[in-house]
Amino acid sequence: MTPATLGSATVWVLAAAAVFGVGLYALILARHLLRQLLAVKVMGSAVFLLLVVAAGPIDGALDGIPMALVLTGIVVAVSAVGFALALLVRLADVTGSISLEDDGGGDDGP
Amino acid sequence: MNLVLDVALATALTVLAWRSLAGPDLFRGIVMYVVFGMVMAVAWARLGSADLAMAEAAIGAGVTGALVMVAYWRLRRIAPVEPADPSPRRSRLAATVAVLSAGVVAAIGLAAVQAIGPGGIAGRALVEALPATGLGNPITGVLVIFRNLDTVLEVAVLLAAYLAVRALLGDGGESLAQPPTQRGTLVAALVSVVAPMTVLVAVYLWRAGSQWPGGAFQAGAVLAACGVLLFLTGRLRPAVEAGPVVRAALVLGTAAFGVLGVAMLFVGQPLLAIPGSWAVYLIEAAMMVSIGVTLALLFAGAAGVGGGRR
Numbered sequence: 360m361t362p363a364t365l366g367s368a369t370v371w372v373l374a375a376a377a378v379f380g381v382g383l384y385a386l387i388l389a390r391h392l393l394r395q396l397l398a399v400k401v402m403g404s405a406v407f408l409l410l411v412v413a414a415g416p417i418d419g420a421l422d423g424i425p426m427a428l429v430l431t432g433i434v435v436a437v438s439a440v441g442f443a444l445a446l447l448v449r450l451a452d453v454t455g456s457i458s459l460e461d462d463g464g465g466d467d468g469p
Numbered sequence: 470m471n472l473v474l475d476v477a478l479a480t481a482l483t484v485l486a487w488r489s490l491a492g493p494d495l496f497r498g499i500v501m502y503v504v505f506g507m508v509m510a511v512a513w514a515r516l517g518s519a520d521l522a523m524a525e526a527a528i529g530a531g532v533t534g535a536l537v538m539v540a541y542w543r544l545r546r547i548a549p550v551e552p553a554d555p556s557p558r559r560s561r562l563a564a565t566v567a568v569l570s571a572g573v574v575a576a577i578g579l580a581a582v583q584a585i586g587p588g589g590i591a592g593r594a595l596v597e598a599l600p601a602t603g604l605g606n607p608i609t610g611v612l613v614i615f616r617n618l619d620t621v622l623e624v625a626v627l628l629a630a631y632l633a634v635r636a637l638l639g640d641g642g643e644s645l646a647q648p649p650t651q652r653g654t655l656v657a658a659l660v661s662v663v664a665p666m667t668v669l670v671a672v673y674l675w676r677a678g679s680q681w682p683g684g685a686f687q688a689g690a691v692l693a694a695c696g697v698l699l700f701l702t703g704r705l706r707p708a709v710e711a712g713p714v715v716r717a718a719l720v721l722g723t724a725a726f727g728v729l730g731v732a733m734l735f736v737g738q739p740l741l742a743i744p745g746s747w748a749v750y751l752i753e754a755a756m757m758v759s760i761g762v763t764l765a766l767l768f769a770g771a772a773g774v775g776g777g778r779r
Contacts, residue, residue, distance in 0.1 A: 367475040371516070372578030374479030378486045380571025385490030387563040393541060394495060397502050400533065401486045404509055409574060411516065413581035414592065421517050422592035423599075423607030427616065430608060431623050433524050434686055434760070437533050438630035441767040444540040445634040448770075451547045 371412040379405035390458045392447050396440065403436055478512050499537050506530025519682035520608045523674075527690035532764050535697055539768060603746045605680035612684065613752055614743050621730065621741070624722040624756055631719060631763050635772055660702050667695035675757050679746060685722075685753040689760025696765025707771030715762065715773040722759030726752050 382402035389395050407429045414422040451457050485508055489501035510526035513519075595607055595615065604610045612620045671691040678684030699705040711719070729748060730741035743749060766772070 367472055368582045369579065370472065370475045370479050371512075372582060373575055374482055375578060376571040376575035377479075377483040379574045380567045381483060381486045381490060383570050384563055384567035387560060387566065388558050389490070390558060391495060393537065393544065394490065394498060397498065397537070398490050400502070401490065401505065404486075404505075404529070405574065408509075408512070409578045411513075411518070411521070413578050415582060416517075417592045417596055420607075423595050423611055424591050424616075426518050426521055427608045427611035428619075429521060430524050430612065430684075430686055431619055433521075433528050434623055435626050437528050437536070437764065438627045438767075440533055440536055441764075442630045442633050442637075444536055445637040445770070448540055448543050448547070449637045451544050455548055457544055457548055 368412055368415070371408060375405045375409040375412065378402075378408070390460065392450070392457055392459065396443050396447070400436065400440065403432070407432055474515065478508065478515055481508050482512060496541065499534065499541060502537070503530050503534035506534065520606070520684065520687070523682065523687040524690065527687055527694065528764075532690055532693055532697075532768070535768055539770070543770075602743075603679075604749065606678060606682065606684065609678050609684050609749070609753075613749050617726070617730070617741050617743070620756075621723065621726045624726065624759060627760060627763050628719060628723055631766060634767060634770065638770055656702055660698065660704060664695055664698060664704075667691055667698070671695070671757065671761070675750075675753055678753060679749055685756035686760060688753075688757040690764065692757060692761025693764035693768070696761060697768050700765065700769045705769075706775040707769040708773040708775040709771075711773035715766075718758050718762040719766075720759070722752075722756035725755035 379402050382398045382400075382405060386395055386398035386402070389398060410425045411421060411429055414425040416422065447457070482505065485501055485505040489498045489505050492498065506525060506529045509529060510522045513521035513525055595611065598615070599605075599607055599610050602610055602614055604614070671688040674683035674688035674691060675685060676683075678688065696705065700707070726741075729744075729752065733742040733744065734740055738744070743752075766774075
């Protein structure tokens with residue numbers, strides 16, 4: 360059941376790398392804060408995947424310690440999302456903007 | 470054949486990540502993100518971890534998706550002129566940076582896969598130490614016994630997030646999950662069947678967690694889903710003040726873990742020692758209630774609950 364072979368571990372590592380890259384690309388380019396938050400979440404998922412896959416299996420089952428760490432990470436991530444969304448809603452309430460940039464326009468980002 | 474399945478799932482993850490983050494329609498992106506979370510859950514199952522699959526489906530996709538969706542509608546109400554994503558920045562560096570970072574992640578991962586080989590030393594120690602605890606689920610063993618300081622602090626983080634959200638949003642919570650104006654005839658009947666079943670599933674996950682896949686986090690997330698359902702159908706109303714029951718439920722997980730852990734000092738045990746499997750059940754039950762209530766209130770953006778109209 361478990362992918363014990365090096366071949367499938369390589370596939371999952373490459374998937375984590377690709378998903379991380381996609382998330383970072385979107386994080387740099389997106390202006391809407393909600394989308395930037397989703398990009399950070401996607402990058403986090405990639406890190407979780409890497410953490411579990413890189414530990415490798417023990418006796419045919421996955422290593423329990425990184426799995427417990429990731430389970431903790433999933434709950435901490437949802438707490439962080441709840442807080443970030445509250446910040447975002449408050450920002451929009453106060454400034455009327457959903458982006459961290461000034462609405463001057465014309466700048467091409469960093 | 471196995472490799473084909475892995476490649477298919479890995480490709481699906483990458484494509485869904487792209488679809489959720491690219492394109493002008495933000496709402497579509499959020500829906501795609503939830504789908505990404507579900508495929509992630511399938512990927513965990515494929516990798517052999519039912520615990521992570523359940524947690525990802527319930528928390529990573531379900532609760533997170535509900536939180537983001539609610540924030541999206543709230544933002545639309547505040548700033549209706551910008552419902553869609555403003556045009557993305559133009560940056561020539563972005564693609565380069567992203568590709569280089571992905572390369573670094575791949576290099577780290579491939580090096581780790583080959584360097585550690587089959588199982589780390591700590592993982593081996595876990596397999597050897599687990600039978601003495603009487604638990605069958607290694608993840609519950611790590612969370613509640615071997616590394617339980619992490620878990621105490623994690624429940625505390627959840628509580629801190631609730632308090633931070635309250636501090637930020639103040640009394641504005643009532644504008645969020647307003648009761649539906651029109652109610653279908655089937656909704657009431659459906660809720661009265663689904664809500665008790667959800668609680669039953671949560672209790673089962675809690676009970677199973679010490680031996681089989683399951684545990685406080687998955688059970689708490691299922692409870693939170695029940696709370697979200699009750700908020701959406703108007704059975705529960707967001708309240709500005711948290712009543713004594715809600716306050717007790719919010720701190721129950723941290724308190725039970727902390728009090729029991731400190732009490733062990735007085736009987737000559739180390740801090741946070743776990744005296745037996747009854748304590749595992751007790752702590753997991755307390756955490757389940759706290760996680761469920763906190764996540765449901767985070768969704769409603771409310772301090773507490775009041776009874777809704779029946």
